[in-house]
Amino acid sequence: MGASESKLAFKEDVFRLAREDNIPADSSWWAQFYQLPESSDDVFALWSPNDVRSITLNGTDRPFPGGQVDPKKNLETLIYTCVARLKALQTRRCYPDVHHPIAPEILNCIRILTRLLPYIYESEHLNAWEERFFWQPRRPQQVYDTKHNRDGQYIDGLEPSKIIKQENGEQISTKEIGHPLGEELITILLDYMFFPSFTLPKRLNEKGEPELKVQYSIWVSGIGCRHSAGVTKENERNATEVVRLLLALCSKQLYVHPQSVADVDNKALTYITTQCDRQVSLSVVCSLLNTVLKYNPATWRVPINFAADGDVKMRLVNVSLQLLLVLVLYPAPQGETNAFRKAISRLHRVEDFQFIQQGMNLVLTQPISGMAAYLPGNQKIVPWAPELLVLFWELLQANKRFRSFIIETDRAHDFVVLVLYYAMDARQEPSKQGFVRMCVLILQTLSVESAFGMRLNKTFIGQESLPSVLRINNFHGTYADFLITSVHSLITTTKGRLESIYPALLAIILNIAPYVVELGRATSSKLMELFALLSSPPFLLEKESNHQLLGSLLQAMTAILEYHLKDNPRFVDVIVRGRQRFIALRDFTVEGALAELDRQAHARKDRASGNDSGVTTPARHPSIDSLRSPSTTLEHVPEHDAFAIGDDDDDEDGDNSQGASSSARMSSSMHDPTVPLQSRSMSEKARGKQPVGQGNFSRSAHGSRQSSVSSLPSLITTHTSHMQQFAATPEWLETWLPHLPLHTILTVIDNAIRQPIRPRAATAPSASPAIDAPNRPIEPTQTPLPQPSSPPKMQSFQWTSLSLGWYLSLMWGLIYASDIATNKGVNGIWTGTGIKIFNIASRSYDPISLRSPKGAVDAVGNTIVQRLGSFTFSGAGGANGAGQER
Template sequence: MGASESKLTFKEDVFRLAREDNIPADSQWWAQFYELPETADDVFALWSPTDVRNLTLNTAERPPPGTQLPPKKNLETLIYTCIARLHALQTRCCYSDPHQPIAHEVLNCIRILTRLLPYIYEADHLEEWERNFFWRERRPAQVWDKRHNRPGGYFDGLNPAKKYRDSEQGNGEEEEDIGERAIGAPLGEQLIDLLVRYMFFPNFTLPKKQDADGLPDLKVQYHIWNSGIGCRQSVGMTKENEKHAVEVIRLLLSLCSRQLYIPPHVVAETDTRPLTYLTTKPDRQVALSMICSLMNTVLKYNPATWRVPIDFTIEGDPKTKLVNLSLQLLLVLALYPDPTGEANQYRKSMSRLHRVEDFQFIQQGLTTVLTQPVSGMSSYLPGSQRNVPWAPEMLILFWELLQVNKRFRSFIIETDRAHDFVVLVLYYAMSAKDEPAKQGMVRMCVLILQTMSVEPTFGERLNKVFVGQESLPRELRIVNFHGSYADFLITSIHTLMTTTSGRLESIYPALLAVVNNIAPYVRDLQRATSSKLLDLFAQISSPKFLLEKDSNHHMLQLLLQAMNAILEHQFDANRRFVEVVVRSRKRFKALRDFTVEGATAELDRQAQERKDRGVGDVAASGVRSPRNGSIDSLRSPVSARSPQLGNVPEHGAFAIGDDDEDEPGDEMTSSATFSAPLSASASLVDDAVPMQSRSMSEKARGKQPVGQGSFSRSTSRNTSTASLPALITTPSSTTNTITASSNQQFRPTTEWIETWLPFLPLHTILSLLDHAARADSGAAAVPTTTAEHAGWKPGEEVAPPTSQAFQWTSLSLGWYLSLLWGFVYASDVATNKGMNGVWTGTSIKLFTILASQGGNVSLRSPKGAVDAVGSSIVQRLGSLSFNSPAKDV
């Protein structure tokens, strides 16, 4: 369509679709739509959003809310025309010249459907029509009798020449309702079957092939595209084949994008029919060919073989587009949790991978992409240290494989490969921590670490000495660092919690869960690492923090459990940690003697000191108001457990290891917040411990331990069954601090303290401190070696360690799906400028799109305060939930 005149004529016919409804379906006029356009840009430019929306309305005005009206009849006819042509081109030689390639018309039909579907999905008034038109058994279409201005006869929408007549009258039988007669499988299923076959169609997505008569072969061949998993030899796709595959996958993504138009709090529980059919109904051979083709295409990508300088843009090269879209389709299929309970065949296939060579292939493919910005090739290849655009999606793929395939998880964790992935995951978390638009990426990285840390072997492998830290990217380097991978991980966690101004408050529990999971296995923690753990304790045991909200003590409990695990399981191997704990004994004893009166008096004293020094009372008065605009608050998963999605088998919706053997724990639904400022270099041997134990009630005193007294003991790893909630904090004006929101309705009382203080897991630490005091009797100096504490043992038999695994819920799945679709949307916008994006300008409900400078987009996921949906889900998505403990993960 190079000539302007032909484009104007075509555009006039597009206008006619909306202006003149009920154009006869058997008219040859419809053929121009798949014959004339020459490129995808032609279709997207000549079918503007206004043109498409005009087809979705049955009247000149948008129908009132809640009104279910069908679209213009021309929209149905256009869809029938495209699907019918796709079927004809796949099943018979329907050209006058049988040697003419079919690609041109196939692509135009695909492009038209790709353009139409998002505008159908966004229209709430078409929801019932879309469900009936695409997913009910196909019924006859009906012509419009223009002469008499009334409904006419019935015909087959995919074959207008086939008419249906009324049954003969007068035979005493009731007339058949032709309009409700089933004449075929649902139209949506037929379309998906056609598209899947086109992914393996000779002369289109596979190399050219002729039949015995020398004509183009029309037989579908389910050959895996590239060598790798399940295949030793590639089929040899040409650039043209790759271009065609890109357009087919793009339409499949458009079909599956129904999820984009569902609010995040219900998306995981909503039956998305295209995804249900794709993931639960495929023939086994088709599913294996699909998943292997997609995975091999993604994992064989190697930027080192590309031209210099390396170009990672998706816009020009068909190979790059194919890799990116293949990864997105693979993840959209694999992440879908079918609400009907049927097994997702793609997850099932991923869970059954078991060959070591397949795992090596997967690991190499993942690291090739993820290590690109970390590799040190910049001196030879300028511009090579750049993130591959689909690196976030590769992290999702890695996380999925860890969750669904326990053999792959063992392959990664039981070798030094785990060290590489810890560094890589931390790199992406650290790189994104200061960018509000990337907080979902940070959350995902933390949950990947939590998933890995549930394996005992992971904690044991972290004791390897970390070398080469100085060669890491700037984002990962730690000044004067020396120690093990455990030291590196704990220090990085401390950095994420103390340098992000409260942006990551919702994942503090997950960060501390990682520390909890590795604590029983870490040995020889360095002094700096030990001090950072005590820094966190000093902050969350402060009066200000504990009195701010009635649930803040849960976070303190979680940290104490981690510290107990180190003392109970690795006491002799962590002399520096023991020394730091002993030097901080006044803080633990102050916590033991905590009272409301004493804590309030201490806060008043601190406030008076600041006033006397002329320091502003920003952090003292209470607390700043919560960050209602927090990205994390809008994205964070929740603590409520979903009955439909809990305890799924390994190949099911979302499983980690032997999930069917786990026992779900009780859950706490409250949230906690940090408040006290924290300096990463603060000394923990300061004697200025808060005087928070004054005016303690006799009843409370009777419950406190003396020496190795009678504290109700909750061991660090085996007695708590609570899911600890998220933190909701406010930004701080300084670095290395964590600030908190307050509960204005909460008034602490002595009765409230007695509900949790006697049950804090303090027994182990106080027992150690009591032993140290006796060993140190009369000495002027604080002991500096564990030899002086020799002979100390926990007062009771130590239970075996257990893990705190992340627990999926329907709302956390909503966050996860919004994260994935956010990546898909952003990638499409970056590739297709202006209104040429598949979903650009449509009314997406899964997340909020924020425009930014330079024409880029920023995603807030789930959808935020710009509409009523976002404001209603902020409270629902306020916390993370994880199971504590799991019996065997």
């Protein structure tokens, strides 16, 4: 179709589809649609969105909202024509010359269907027709007798020359003549993935003719196959087209609202994942997986733009990964088993796990490897790195053996660094919240394993070679130190953008806390900084559930003390030096907090007016009584200053009378045998108000899905604005403050105060112990805490229909953005269609790069693609709870 005249003639025939309905199905006129186009561009350019939509409407007026109408008969005939031709070329020789090339016709049929399906899915008025036409048993199609201007005979749509006649008085229109057309199409396409002379090398039979028999040979060596099938670039190009059509066929989820996407039965995906033959599904999953993992981006070659047509391998790898994720992530209807998810869950050979780990590592390490620097113009991040992280998460969830392999062979250390790199690199972009959230949930999935927590105590080496976004200045410590410090950075440097995943971030710390030993002083100070921020009055009074985050952090700090008190002297030292903060929290009152907020508001107002002569700046030494009295303020409690060793009054001789008396009262209550264990850290006032029977209160899991937090670095705001959203009351305070896990921490503090500070045995003696002692770790003379009687309780990610909707939205957002970046203009599969799972705000056709964002997706139900390539999802799915597997 190189000549403009032929393109104009073809375009006129496209117009005829909408202008003239009921074109005879047996007419040779239909053959031009799969014979004339020479490239994918011809099909997508000559079938404009308006051309396709015009044949989805049976009339000039659009149906009323919710109304169901059938499309033009020509649309049905066109689909039947393409499917019938695909089946014919696969099952018999259609040309006298047995060596006549059939690939062009196959590709044109595939491209036409790829063009049509998204516009069928977007049309709500075709829902009933789509269900009947594609997914119910195939029935005879009645043709129109144009010669006599009346309805004609019934035929088989896949064989127009076959006339269906009435038998025994049956109703012809309801007679079942074959499997549903959608199932027929899927079977044909899966066979074309392994068709000789198309997606596999050409084979000849004993007569010297091209073989037509499908052979389920895995494309490349790897899992399930030691030898590659020897596919050529032409085979890879054809396979890319088949995979793209399968993606289009399975993309019904793009046109469903995210709140219900997890509950909708996607008929195409249900059939592929639950009804296909086992040999077919295994061949498909191994071919796709091996193709993805065998790709090596770190080769010495001239870099090729991902959006260009030159690198066929890159295109195939990209769409193969996308189709694999679509198949593996699909939640099969209740009672059905997803064969593809089952296949990856059954992997057990160590060499397979090594193959997977090496293939993922090769791609994900590109941004932090030295190879990219030697390749001028090379993209630092492989375009499908986000999708590869999705696959890694799926393998961790579905395959326990793979999870154990990653952890027990210390590969988890590498993946912790890689996942943190992608999270830290994207954390400042509001449009990438969903991607950062997924990275955090990957770490949470790993952290629930006890072996992971124990292996984090390995010393971190090579920190200086990390990218600047991940490097910690003057870092010396273990992987646990590195992980906790990175979590602290994600919380405190994102200005509240990641508030929906703060529970998951704190759950990571909580899960590894029982196994941490020799925690560094700097890391311990980071934990105290988080405690200071989460226990500040502005934060606690901002939202009704914010105290749950504080409880989760306190639970983690308690676990460190209960399981490894003697092995964490620096952490104990930091806890003791910041003891006034814990005492202030124990005696927290709503009246005192509101008074402090008023004082801060007046102080800011005076500073803004330039009159600060009468303003009292917050002292760095807290006053305990100031928290108890409603008539006083919290001005002496250091709420927002960065925590540092020595902030509080550390010397025992320097404690004022108020602090000493408070410590004495705290000590007496903690050792009073009549006070229940859970209530020994309460104030007397709180215990007096406690209802009978609450002494054995079992605290619920902290960090629920609804928990959120404002911008932690800037928490000081007037309480007037807070009260418009949530009004704190003493009754509300009593529901959670008495049950905070403070008892262990206060017990350790009390024990450390009662005994002299002794340097650790490994520390050399000092000439001036009175000066050096306060700066040395505290070595308790006795263990004040009983050994935990039960193993640590892990906080796993809990899947809900809402969180699964977020996850599917994230995946389809990545696929959509990748398709737009790869296929320019109108050549995208879903370009210009009415997608509902997220909203398209603007477009850019530049290559996707996480370092140079091109896209965004907002909250589930309100997803926005602003610049393709970056994604933000928030507000769906719990961060904690039981139930790791889907």
